[in-house]
Amino acid sequence: MNLQVADMVLRITTVLYFISMTGYVLFLFNQKSIYQKTAFRLILTAIGFHFVSIMIYTIATSHVPIQNLSQSLSAAAFAIGCMFLFFQYKFDLKILGVFASILLCGIMLVVLLIPDAPVEKNAVLKGFWFYSHIILVFTGDAALGLACGTGILYLLQEKGIKTKSPGFFFKRLPSLDFLDNVGYTCLTTGFVLLTIGLVTGFIYAKTIWGRFWSWDPKEVFSVGTWLVYAALLHLRLYSGWRGRKSAIMTIIGFFIIIFTFLGVNILLGGHHQAFTK
Numbered sequence: 001m002n003l004q005v006a007d008m009v010l011r012i013t014t015v016l017y018f019i020s021m022t023g024y025v026l027f028l029f030n031q032k033s034i035y036q037k038t039a040f041r042l043i044l045t046a047i048g049f050h051f052v053s054i055m056i057y058t059i060a061t062s063h064v065p066i067q068n069l070s071q072s073l074s075a076a077a078f079a080i081g082c083m084f085l086f087f088q089y090k091f092d093l094k095i096l097g098v099f100a101s102i103l104l105c106g107i108m109l110v111v112l113l114i115p116d117a118p119v120e121k122n123a124v125l126k127g128f129w130f131y132s133h134i135i136l137v138f139t140g141d142a143a144l145g146l147a148c149g150t151g152i153l154y155l156l157q158e159k160g161i162k163t164k165s166p167g168f169f170f171k172r173l174p175s176l177d178f179l180d181n182v183g184y185t186c187l188t189t190g191f192v193l194l195t196i197g198l199v200t201g202f203i204y205a206k207t208i209w210g211r212f213w214s215w216d217p218k219e220v221f222s223v224g225t226w227l228v229y230a231a232l233l234h235l236r237l238y239s240g241w242r243g244r245k246s247a248i249m250t251i252i253g254f255f256i257i258i259f260t261f262l263g264v265n266i267l268l269g270g271h272h273q274a275f276t277k
Contacts, residue, residue, distance in 0.1 A: 006054075006056040010049075017043065017101065017105050021105045027098070040088070047081040064131065067125060076107060080104060080145055087182065096182075129204035132197075132204075137222075140191070143186050144190035144253060150183035153173055158243075180247075184236070187229070194225075224256075225257055228253050235249075
């Protein structure tokens with residue numbers, strides 16, 4: 001019964017995300033603050049319902065719902081929602097809600113379409129280091145996803161500025177410097193969280209399998225992803241890779257994260273394959 005309640009709350013969450021997306025799209029076209037304010041309240045409410053759904057499931061099963069593909073994607077969406085609230089509070093970049101809401105709706109649509117297959121309880125998938133690893137990696141990836149969104153906004157604004165007729169996005173987006181600063185904060189926040197998340201993952205692996213590193217495909221690609229973002233930050237700090245170059249790299253980096261999150265598990269297997277069954 002509790003699981004049915006959790007599923008119902010998750011469906012309500014998805015509906016709220018979709019209504020919020022509608023509000024943000026209306027804001028994008030009409031630029032009326034009432035649309036943005038309503039959409040933000042809806043996405044805030046949706047994140048609250050999302051949290052309630054996760055808690056109900058956790059209490060009912062004594063496991064956090066991250067043990068198959070549907071649950072993992074739902075957790076990823078929740079992390080994106082939480083990080084969006086953080087950056088919205090910090091920068092008040094209202095237009096970022098358009099990207100965040102579209103991304104959330106896309107993920108949650110997949111969550112509803114994929115059957116939430118029953119999973120056997122795995123005593124290994126719990127403990128301080130495990131949950132620390134999951135929380136840090138998911139929130140880190142979420143912040144990097146929002147860096148991607150900011151990068152897209154940067155490129156759209158840059159295109160509008162360079163053309164003789166500014167076009168649709170010019171008046172709807174803030175300055176390039178502001179977008180670059182927001183993107184950089186998203187990037188550094190995500191990188192720090194991802195770094196600590198990888199470290200906790202290595203510690204967790206040591207406690208479970210007796211070794212920090214096992215050449216698991218997910219481990220290899222995760223470290224590879226970390227190196228891509230480390231290189232980007234290095235180039236920003238020491239080679240002037242700001243603006244357009246940084247925006248393009250954050251977009252590419254997020255696609256690498258998506259492949260690492262899904263493609264590696266599905267195509268190559270390994271310890272993490274159970275999370276995408």
